[in-house]
Amino acid sequence: MPPRGKKPGLKRGRHNLPYWYANQVTRDPKGFPDTCIPLPPDANDELLAQLCHEHTARLRAHIAKVDAETAEPSLTKTRYDGTVKAACRIYQEHPLSKFHKVGHGTRKTYLVSIKLLELTVGARLIRNVTVLDVQHWYDEWRKGALTIDEDGNKEIGPERIDRAHDAVSMFRTVIYFMAALRHADCKVLAFELKQIKFEKGGAREQELTYQHVSSFIQTAISLGQKGIMPYDRALNMAIATAAQFEMMVRQKDIIGGWEPTRADRRMPAGITVLHHESETWTGFFTWEAIAGWRWRMKTSKSKYKAAADFDLTKYSLLMPLLEAVPAGVDRTGPIVKGEHGLPVRYRSFVKWFRQIAEVAGIPSDVQNMDARAGGATEAEEAGAALDQIQNALTHSKSSTTIRYIRRRNKKIADVADMRQQFRASEKPSS
Incomplete structure (x- = not known):
C-alpha cells in the first residue's frame, strides 16, 4: 500500500470504508463545503490517490481564494521571503x-x-x-x-x-x-x-584654518579678476567658505540643497523654497534673510530646532565679501549662486572649491566641510569656553563639540610643556 502522504486526506471509517476528510489536510478548511467525501469502496490505491489529490487541490484553491478576499492589501511591492x-x-x-x-x-x-x-x-x-x-x-x-x-x-x-x-x-x-x-x-x-557594538571611524583631524581661508579668499578673487574663473563664481565661493568658517555652520546651511520635488515634503519655518523644473531648492542663507546684516536661522545640525542669531558685521573675512556684491538683482534670492543664477549645486560647489584650494596651496585632504571644525578650533585656542563653543555650534551635547576641536597633538605637547614648567617652579631654591 502506498504511503499515506501520497493520498492526502484519506481516512478509513467503519468497515474499512475510505473517506476524504478536509481536516486531515488542514486544521482550518475555512468554510470548505465538502469536509467529508465518501470514496469508492472498491477503488484501488492508484484511483484513491488520484481522487485524494483532486479533492485536496480543490480545498487549497478554496483556501487561497478566501485568503485573497480577506487579506489586507499589501503596502509593499516586495513580498517577504526571508532574505x-x-x-x-x-x-x-x-x-x-x-x-x-x-x-x-x-x-x-x-x-x-x-x-x-x-x-x-x-x-x-x-x-x-x-x-x-x-x-x-x-x-x-x-x-x-x-x-x-x-x-x-x-x-x-x-x-x-x-x-x-x-x-x-x-x-x-x-x-x-x-x-x-x-x-x-x-x-x-x-x-x-542590540548586544554587540562595532568600531567606527574616528573623528577627522583635518581643519580649514584661518590661514587657509584667507589664502582661499585671496586666490578666488585673483582668479576671478584675471578671468581664469568667472568673477561671480569666485566671489560666491569666497563668500561661502568665509561664512562657514566665521559662523561655524555646516556647508548645507550656506548653500542649501537640491532635491527631487515632493508634494508631501515638510519644510522648516522660515526656509526659502525655489522650484526649478522637477527639482526643489531649500535654504536659509538668502539676501532677504540678512536684512540689516543680521542673520537669524535654525541650523540643519539641530534639525532646524535651535535658532542662531549672527551679526554679520562682526566677521572680518565675510563682511567685505558681502559688500562687494553689486546692488540690485545680484542681491536677491540665494546668496551663493551657481550656473544661470540658480543656487549652487553640491557637486559643482565641491569641484570649484578644490580648483581654488589647489591654487591656494591648501592640502588635498582638507575639505570644505572642515571649515566648521577650523572655526571651532580657533575659538578654543582663542580662549572660548567649551559651553560657549557648544552654543555657537548649536550642539546639544558637549561630547559632539569636542569632536570638532582639532590639533590634538599640539594639545598633548602643550600639556607636556606645562608639566615641565610646573616641575621647574616646584624645585627648591638653593
Missing part, C-alpha cells in the same frame, strides 16, 4: 519606513549601504544569520579595496572602517524595522544585534 534582500526592499517601499522621512542626501547615503548589503549578503536567509555572521561581514566590508595596475601589481588600500560601520548600521535599521512588522526571524536577530 536580506527582500527585507532591504521592504524597508525602502513601506510607507511607514523612516527611509521616506530622512533628507535626500541622507537617503542617498542609505542607498549606498543598502546596495552593498544586497550585493554581498542579499541571498542570506535571516533566520540562519547569527551575530557571528554579521561580525564576519563587518570584517570583510572593512578590508581595503584591491587595485591592480597595468603591470599586474596588486595593492590593497587603507581599511574602510566607515564603510563597514555604515553597512552594519543600515543592516540593524532594516532588521529593527522588519521586527517592528512582527517578523519572528527578525525579532530574534534584532535582540541579538
Whole structure:
C-alpha cells in the first residue's frame, strides 16, 4: 500500500470504508463545503490517490481564494521571503519606513549601504544569520579595496572602517524595522544585534584654518579678476567658505540643497523654497534673510530646532565679501549662486572649491566641510569656553563639540610643556 502522504486526506471509517476528510489536510478548511467525501469502496490505491489529490487541490484553491478576499492589501511591492534582500526592499517601499522621512542626501547615503548589503549578503536567509555572521561581514566590508595596475601589481588600500560601520548600521535599521512588522526571524536577530557594538571611524583631524581661508579668499578673487574663473563664481565661493568658517555652520546651511520635488515634503519655518523644473531648492542663507546684516536661522545640525542669531558685521573675512556684491538683482534670492543664477549645486560647489584650494596651496585632504571644525578650533585656542563653543555650534551635547576641536597633538605637547614648567617652579631654591 502506498504511503499515506501520497493520498492526502484519506481516512478509513467503519468497515474499512475510505473517506476524504478536509481536516486531515488542514486544521482550518475555512468554510470548505465538502469536509467529508465518501470514496469508492472498491477503488484501488492508484484511483484513491488520484481522487485524494483532486479533492485536496480543490480545498487549497478554496483556501487561497478566501485568503485573497480577506487579506489586507499589501503596502509593499516586495513580498517577504526571508532574505536580506527582500527585507532591504521592504524597508525602502513601506510607507511607514523612516527611509521616506530622512533628507535626500541622507537617503542617498542609505542607498549606498543598502546596495552593498544586497550585493554581498542579499541571498542570506535571516533566520540562519547569527551575530557571528554579521561580525564576519563587518570584517570583510572593512578590508581595503584591491587595485591592480597595468603591470599586474596588486595593492590593497587603507581599511574602510566607515564603510563597514555604515553597512552594519543600515543592516540593524532594516532588521529593527522588519521586527517592528512582527517578523519572528527578525525579532530574534534584532535582540541579538542590540548586544554587540562595532568600531567606527574616528573623528577627522583635518581643519580649514584661518590661514587657509584667507589664502582661499585671496586666490578666488585673483582668479576671478584675471578671468581664469568667472568673477561671480569666485566671489560666491569666497563668500561661502568665509561664512562657514566665521559662523561655524555646516556647508548645507550656506548653500542649501537640491532635491527631487515632493508634494508631501515638510519644510522648516522660515526656509526659502525655489522650484526649478522637477527639482526643489531649500535654504536659509538668502539676501532677504540678512536684512540689516543680521542673520537669524535654525541650523540643519539641530534639525532646524535651535535658532542662531549672527551679526554679520562682526566677521572680518565675510563682511567685505558681502559688500562687494553689486546692488540690485545680484542681491536677491540665494546668496551663493551657481550656473544661470540658480543656487549652487553640491557637486559643482565641491569641484570649484578644490580648483581654488589647489591654487591656494591648501592640502588635498582638507575639505570644505572642515571649515566648521577650523572655526571651532580657533575659538578654543582663542580662549572660548567649551559651553560657549557648544552654543555657537548649536550642539546639544558637549561630547559632539569636542569632536570638532582639532590639533590634538599640539594639545598633548602643550600639556607636556606645562608639566615641565610646573616641575621647574616646584624645585627648591638653593
